Amino acid sequence: MAERPQDLQVIDAFTAALREVDASAAISRDLAAFYAAHGLEGATLTAMVERGASRLKMYRAMVQGRLRRVIREFIPRTAARLGRPRYDADFAAFFAEAGSHSVVLRDVPVELVTWAAPRWRADPEIPDYLVDLARHELVAAEVRNAPGGREPPTGEALALGRPLAFDGTTRLQRYDHAVHRLPQEEDDRSEPAAEASALLVYRDRESYRVRYIELTPRASEVLARLLAGATVVAALQEGAAAAGEALDDDFLVGMTHLFADLSERGVILGAAVG
Amino acid sequence: MLPPPPTGIGLGLRSAFMAEIDAGAADGLVAFLELSPENYLWRGGAAVDQLGRICERFPLIGHGVAMNLGGVDPLDPRFFGELRRFLDRHPTPWYSDHLCFCNRGGELHDLLPLPFTTRTATRTAARIREAQERLERPMLVENVSYYLALGESEHDEPDFIVEVIERADCGLLLDVNNAYVNAQNHGFDPLEWLARIPLERVRQLHVAGHEPWDDATLVDTHGAAVRDEVYDLMAWVVERIGPVPVLLERDNNIPPLADLLAEVKALDAVYQGALARWRASEGQEVAGG
Numbered sequence: 011m012a013e014r015p016q017d018l019q020v021i022d023a024f025t026a027a028l029r030e031v032d033a034s035a036a037i038s039r040d041l042a043a044f045y046a047a048h049g050l051e052g053a054t055l056t057a058m059v060e061r062g063a064s065r066l067k068m069y070r071a072m073v074q075g076r077l078r079r080v081i082r083e084f085i086p087r088t089a090a091r092l093g094r095p096r097y098d099a100d101f102a103a104f105f106a107e108a109g110s111h112s113v114v115l116r117d118v119p120v121e122l123v124t125w126a127a128p129r130w131r132a133d134p135e136i137p138d139y140l141v142d143l144a145r146h147e148l149v150a151a152e153v154r155n156a157p158g159g160r161e162p163p164t165g166e167a168l169a170l171g172r173p174l175a176f177d178g179t180t181r182l183q184r185y186d187h188a189v190h191r192l193p194q195e196e197d198d199r200s201e202p203a204a205e206a207s208a209l210l211v212y213r214d215r216e217s218y219r220v221r222y223i224e225l226t227p228r229a230s231e232v233l234a235r236l237l238a239g240a241t242v243v244a245a246l247q248e249g250a251a252a253a254g255e256a257l258d259d260d261f262l263v264g265m266t267h268l269f270a271d272l273s274e275r276g277v278i279l280g281a282a283v284g
Numbered sequence: 285m286l287p288p289p290p291t292g293i294g295l296g297l298r299s300a301f302m303a304e305i306d307a308g309a310a311d312g313l314v315a316f317l318e319l320s321p322e323n324y325l326w327r328g329g330a331a332v333d334q335l336g337r338i339c340e341r342f343p344l345i346g347h348g349v350a351m352n353l354g355g356v357d358p359l360d361p362r363f364f365g366e367l368r369r370f371l372d373r374h375p376t377p378w379y380s381d382h383l384c385f386c387n388r389g390g391e392l393h394d395l396l397p398l399p400f401t402t403r404t405a406t407r408t409a410a411r412i413r414e415a416q417e418r419l420e421r422p423m424l425v426e427n428v429s430y431y432l433a434l435g436e437s438e439h440d441e442p443d444f445i446v447e448v449i450e451r452a453d454c455g456l457l458l459d460v461n462n463a464y465v466n467a468q469n470h471g472f473d474p475l476e477w478l479a480r481i482p483l484e485r486v487r488q489l490h491v492a493g494h495e496p497w498d499d500a501t502l503v504d505t506h507g508a509a510v511r512d513e514v515y516d517l518m519a520w521v522v523e524r525i526g527p528v529p530v531l532l533e534r535d536n537n538i539p540p541l542a543d544l545l546a547e548v549k550a551l552d553a554v555y556q557g558a559l560a561r562w563r564a565s566e567g568q569e570v571a572g573g
Contacts, residue, residue: 017399018356020435024396025388053436065432068497073394109390113322113363118393157328179328218330237563 023048023058027066028073029262031106037063073126074105077118083093084119084151089198091137100126103224116155139187139202148191153179153211153220164280168269170243174236175279179213182225182234190222215276228253228261229268239282286421289317289377289487290343291527293552296534297338299323299331305342306334307430313545316343318531321370322350325363331551335374345488345529347457351381351415353425354398356388360435364418367441371419379486380424380457381415383408383448397430400437400444409451416454424487425449426457429465429504441466442480449485456481459490460517461510461533465502474517483525491518491551492533507536509547515554520560523565530555 026048027033036044042059050058078101083087089097101122108125110118123144130136158178168174187202190209208230210223225233232249239247246265251258272278292315297305301538304310305317317338324332350363371379384395398404416423427445439447449456458481460474467474510532518530548554 015403017401017404017435020399021356021385021388024432024434025392028392028396029390057436058434061432064498065501068431068501069394069396071394072503077393110393111390113360113387113391114325115322115393155327155329157326159328218333236361252301263311 011206014021014049015050016050019049020054020058023050024069026263028070029106029109031102034067034070037066041066074102077105077110080115081119081122084116085123085144086196087192087194087198088123088140089141091143091199091217092155100129105278106240110209116151119151123148137201138204139185139189142202142206143189143192144188145183146185149181149183149211150220153181153213156181156213159213161279164283168242168273168278169281170246171241173239173241174269175203175216175281175282176237177212177277180237180277181211182237183209183211184230186221190224197243210272210277212277221275226264228255228264232265232268285375286377287343287375288476290345292316292529293555294343294345294531295320295530295533295544296347297335297546298535298538300538301544302331302334302338304541306338309541310545311341311476314342314548316529316531318345318347318533319344319374320349321367321374322348325366325370328405343373345531345540346371346374346376346379347426347531348379348381349395350386350391352385352387354383354404355385355411355413356407359411359418360387364415367399368419371421376421378422378424378455379415379419380426380488382428383425383445384428384430395428397428397432397434398444399435400433400439400441401435402438403444405439405444405447406451409448410450412448412454416452418435422455423452424455424457425452426459426490427462428459429469431469431501431503433470433522440478446482447481451563452541454485455487456485457488457490458486458521459492459504460521461492461494461514462504463489464511464514464517465494465504468502471569474513475520478517478520483521486521486525486528489518489521489530490533491515491530505536506533510551513552518551518556519554522555523538523561526562527559 023045027037031173041063045055045058081101104122104125110121112121127141130141156179161178164175185207188205188207189202190207192198192200192202208225210225210233212221214221228249232245233251235248247257251259255261269278294316295310295314297317297319324335382395385398386392386394386396412423412425425448461476463477467477491510491514492504492506493510494502495505495508497503522528530551532551534544
């Protein structure tokens, strides 16, 4: 194998100092050994060792500190409930093992939660509801910044045999815990009810505010299918069956009211065209 | 067709005061706005709609942080495609990014130093040319604050910058605060540093504030008012090159917009003084001749 140029090797060693979980301790222990372990040698190694460890550590603190702050801004209550030591440790592990692969800074919190969710679910020290809370905090930014929205009404009346068109910011969120009812305060530690919950989340067409509508089981089953592109009749039939309800007058009246409310809010734009 | 470059003092557009700018609070008070497209890519909502209105009223300059021009991994085609579409919708006279790397096996979301070697300069220049071709727009590169030189340097920073911009045949976005911060951190005279920069390549200036990290290190935080020493460096350049866009950057500890506009006004007074000296000297002859 051809020898790697030292200017590429030094970029990789520097990057390792920023990312690796144990880099800070290794640098403090023996800077030359750290660099040598990452392939530096000869004059490059000598030059880097002569420059010392303090500014290398400063870079690590700046890069990691900035990302930790950004993530905490997006999931403040999740981070607070994790506690500082665990939050910092999880961030460090995420940054070392997975890291960010989006040039968009606001994507980093999503990347962290995607990486952490299976680990938190498997960890008995982490509350069962924490992934739901993180997802609930993230959906606010997702909807606030979602492309689309404010699409014009289709001008087509709702029809049983056709799918519906929705405002482009609409999302259906399902949780195993009622995290949406938790207080907003970061120092609150009350626990949400272990209650399956569904929210329709969208961006208000006038104020740009993120709106949440708590859905009944029947409404969530029907809307999940409509958002996936099902026709109204299929969504009603399959939704009623999934909710364990009869497709009777009560069900249909309830859905009629829901569709009217969502049309009034500009969430349903009419029957889909094409 | 690309818009003509603005001149005078501009302000970096930030979410903290975007609604005020949208409402007209800076109308007639700044020569241009500079924005980072990464903040608006793959995005909708209030900020994007505000930007649509704002760019009807102000000249814009695009300045990114994510191109990874000094990096090793291939340029990201998805990012470049989206950036190009953004710049088609929001035309700017050029596009700039930093002489640094910010991705190595993943995004590091920071401006990280490069080895000052011919090999790195050659690779970076090729990537700048590739970026210009992908965007079909001229590129400027900005000198960064670096706190640690990487590897065994074949050049010092001015020689490295010259080698990159000449190989890439691109313009320079000269950040005089970065020059000042580097001078303090690495122990050189910023005016001697500036004297080695090919000023004919300079298309735009950045000024910003900095703060101490510790007793030995200043950091380009964009978190404080611009220091007098940085005003002086800006003036030194303007009186030699004439009218250019000069951008006030503020990203942290952002004060009320009125305070930033007052800082723009103070910068403009220094800028106009430098411009008068430029006109009184060779600049007038060049402009008239």
